Amino acid sequence: MGVALGVGALAGTIWVARYSPWVDQKSGPYKTIAQATLERAKRESEAQKDEPSKTESPNAAKAAPKQEEKSGAVRPHVSDKPPFPKVVTPEARVFEFGVMGVNEEKKHSFKIQNKGEAPMELEVGPCTCKCTLSGLSKKKVPPGESVNVELTWKPIEVASNFAQQCTIWTNDPDSPDVMFKVYGEVAQKYHVVPEKAWHAGHVTDAQDGVASAQIFSSLEKFGIKSVESSSPHVKVSFVPLDVIQLLNLRVKAGYEFKVKVDRGMAMGQFRVPVHIHTTLEGNRTIEIDVTGSRSGPVLFLPPRGKAIWNAEKCYLNLGRVNHENGTKVVLPAIIYGIKDKFQVLKTTSDADFLNVSTQPNAEISAGEQQGVDFIFEIPAGSPAVTRVNPNAVHVTLETNHPRLKKMEFQLEFVGQ
Numbered sequence: 001m002g003v004a005l006g007v008g009a010l011a012g013t014i015w016v017a018r019y020s021p022w023v024d025q026k027s028g029p030y031k032t033i034a035q036a037t038l039e040r041a042k043r044e045s046e047a048q049k050d051e052p053s054k055t056e057s058p059n060a061a062k063a064a065p066k067q068e069e070k071s072g073a074v075r076p077h078v079s080d081k082p083p084f085p086k087v088v089t090p091e092a093r094v095f096e097f098g099v100m101g102v103n104e105e106k107k108h109s110f111k112i113q114n115k116g117e118a119p120m121e122l123e124v125g126p127c128t129c130k131c132t133l134s135g136l137s138k139k140k141v142p143p144g145e146s147v148n149v150e151l152t153w154k155p156i157e158v159a160s161n162f163a164q165q166c167t168i169w170t171n172d173p174d175s176p177d178v179m180f181k182v183y184g185e186v187a188q189k190y191h192v193v194p195e196k197a198w199h200a201g202h203v204t205d206a207q208d209g210v211a212s213a214q215i216f217s218s219l220e221k222f223g224i225k226s227v228e229s230s231s232p233h234v235k236v237s238f239v240p241l242d243v244i245q246l247l248n249l250r251v252k253a254g255y256e257f258k259v260k261v262d263r264g265m266a267m268g269q270f271r272v273p274v275h276i277h278t279t280l281e282g283n284r285t286i287e288i289d290v291t292g293s294r295s296g297p298v299l300f301l302p303p304r305g306k307a308i309w310n311a312e313k314c315y316l317n318l319g320r321v322n323h324e325n326g327t328k329v330v331l332p333a334i335i336y337g338i339k340d341k342f343q344v345l346k347t348t349s350d351a352d353f354l355n356v357s358t359q360p361n362a363e364i365s366a367g368e369q370q371g372v373d374f375i376f377e378i379p380a381g382s383p384a385v386t387r388v389n390p391n392a393v394h395v396t397l398e399t400n401h402p403r404l405k406k407m408e409f410q411l412e413f414v415g416q
Contacts, residue, residue: 073123073124073125073169074123075123075125075169075176076121076122076123076169076170076171077121077171078171078172078173078176079118079171079172079173080173082117082118083116083117083118084116084117084118084172084173084174085114085116085117085118085119085120085121085141085143085170085171085172086114086115086116086117086120086172086174086175087112087113087114087115087116087120087170087172087174087175087178088112088113088114088115089110089111089112089113089178090111090113091110091111093110093178093179093180093181094180094181094182094183095108095110095151095180095181095182095183096182096183096184097153097182097183097184098184098185099184099185099186099187099218099219100153100155100184100185100186100187100219101186101187101188101189101219102155102156102157102158102186102188102189103154103155103156104154104155104219105152105153105154106152106153106154106182107150107151107152107153108150108151108182109148109149109150109151110148110149110150110151110180111146111147111148111149112141112146112147112148112149112168112170112178113145113146114141114142114143114144114145114146115143115144116143116172117143118143119140119141119142119143120140120141120142120143120170120171120172121139121140121141121170121171122136122138122139122140122141122147122168122169122170123139123168123169124136124166124168124169125166125167125168125169125177126166126167127164127165127166127167128163128164128165128166136148136149136168149166149168149180151164151166151180151182153182155186157186158186158187158188159185159186160185161183161184161185162183162184162185162186163181163182163183164181164182164183165179165180165181165182166179166180166181167179167180168180187218187219189217189219189220189280189281190215190216190217190219190222190278190280190286191214191215191216191217191218192213192214192215192286192288193213193214193215193216194213196288196289197271197288197289197290197291198211198213198257198259198274198288198289198290198291199211199290199291199292200234200259200260200261200290200291200292201292201312202292202293202295202311202312203261203262203263203265203292203293203294203295204263204294204295204296204297204298204299205263205296205297205298205299205336205337206299206334206336207263207299208260208261208262208263209259209260209261209265209292210258210259210260210261211258211259211290211292212256212257212258212259213256213257213259213288214241214254214255214256214257215254215255215257215276215278215286216241216246216249216251216253216254216255217251217252217253217254217280218249218250218251218252219252220252220253220280221252221253222253222278222279222280223278223279224238224255224276224277224278225277225278225279225283226277227257227274227275227276227277228274228275228277229272229274229290230272230273230274231265231270231272232264233261233262233264233265233272234259234260234261234265234272234274234290235259235260235262236257236258236259236260236274236276236290237257237258237260238255238256238257238258239255239256240253240254240255240256241253241254241255241256259274259290261290261292263294265292265294266294267294267295267296268293268294269291269292269293269312270290270291270292270293270294271289271290271291272289272290272291273287273288273289273290274287274288274289274290275287276288292312293311293312295311295312296403296404297335297336297337297338297401297403297404298333298334298335298336298404298407299333299334299336300331300332300333301331301332301333301334301364302332303316303329303330303331303332304329304330304331304332305327305328305329305330306318306319306327306329307319307329307331309331313410314407314408314409314410315409315410315412316329316331316376316409316410316411316412317411317412317413318376318378318411318412318413319413319414320413320414320416321378321382321413321414321415321416322416323378323380323381323382323383323384323385323415323416324380324381325380326377326378326379326380326381326382327377327378327413328375328376328377328378329375329376329377330373330374330375331373331374331375331376332361332364332371332372332373332374333371333372333373333374334364334369334370334371334372335369335370335371335372335401335404336368336369337368337401337402337403338368338370338400338401338402339368340400341360341370342358342370342372342399342400342401343358343399343400344357344358344397344398344399345398345399345400346397346398347395347396347397347398348395348396348397348398349393349394349395349396350393350394351387351393351411353378353379353382353383354376354377354378354393354395354411355375355376355377355378355379356374356375356376356377356395356397357374357375357377358372358373358374358375359372359373359375360372360373361373376395376409376411378413382415383415384415384416385415386413386414386415387411387412387413387415388412388413388414389410389412392410392411392412393410393411393412393413394408394409394410395408395409395410395411396408396409397409
């Protein structure tokens with residue numbers, strides 16, 4: 001009898017351990033439903049971190065940014081026995097902010113519903129950036145009620161695309177981690193093209209200086225209140241961009257500017273500040289420099305021969321010169337403002353082998369304007385020297401012109 005009772009007691013113990021209702025049959029013996037639920041929640045949480053959300057937009061960034069845990073946050077205890085809460089997000093967990101400006105703040109609220117039979121507990125988990133904040137209107141949600149999760153993003157720099165995300169911890173064993181994401185593009189408030197200086201080119205007695213520019217914004221519509229120039233010889237006009245230009249630039253508003261520098265500008269290099277008063281960002285004033293040069297009563301034409309000419313700097317590059325053959329370059333020019341025949345009275349050069357001379361050019365002479373060829377020659381058999389900046393050849397011509405007492409040139413070449 002004793003042996004029979006002992007065997008019966010052992011069999012009952014084995015049955016209780018293996019087949020009783022409080023044991024999870026799929027998890028194997030000696031594991032309760034609570035233990036199995038906790039293990040399943042852990043596995044699902046790890047899987048959610050590794051796999052992308054099915055609700056993510058295809059335009060969102062592919063690589064998830066690194067997350068940072070919010071200090072002091074404590075994960076709610078995952079429910080290990082019924083009744084359970086049930087997390088439901090009726091809307092997509094990804095939201096597009098679109099195009100934003102630097103330091104512009106945008107917010108979006110996501111909703112979490114509790115469709116379960118027990119209260120749902122929530123806590124803010126890891127977020128991708130300190131600039132992304134998540135607010136919960138309440139952290140304990142009764143069955144049948146809902147809560148809003150607000151994400152705020154304020155970018156501090158331009159980015160072609162961004163994706164920020166935040167995780168909400170819950171006590172639902174089926175959804176212990178709920179991730180929300182916002183994405184979009186960060187652009188400048190406005191663009192100025194060219195950005196810093198509008199170059200009007202070369203102003204002479206025969207031609208004005210001109211420049212074109214644009215100011216536009218992809219974020220807001222704006223107006224131009226006024227334009228102020230610090231010189232009476234620099235005038236700036238503007239017109240709104242037409243519909244085709246706006247579509248091509250993909251912007252909301254913009255203006256095209258025309259700059260004119262008249263011949264009253266003083267000789268030499270010039271830089272004139274211009275102030276453009278707009279309605280951007282609370283009546284912002286955009287400051288631009290109009291640059292260029294005024295050469296005086298002479299207009300240089302393209303050189304004849306192997307050379308590169310820069311009229312603004314009076315710079316002539318002769319390129320590579322074979323000292324056995326030498327080279328000659330003719331620089332035509334139109335001279336204004338002199339009734340007598342234009343003459344060079346004296347030539348000074350810091351290269352003894354360089355010959356500089358002038359001759360009339362009847363083809364470009366008309367009325368009071370005189371055509372003159374400036375001839376720069378390195379004779380055959382000259383030294384095989386190289387003269388480049390800062391050791392370029394400096395040439396000074398003294399003339400009989402009342403406004404061109406001196407003309408200075410810089411010559412560069414590589415001797416072979």
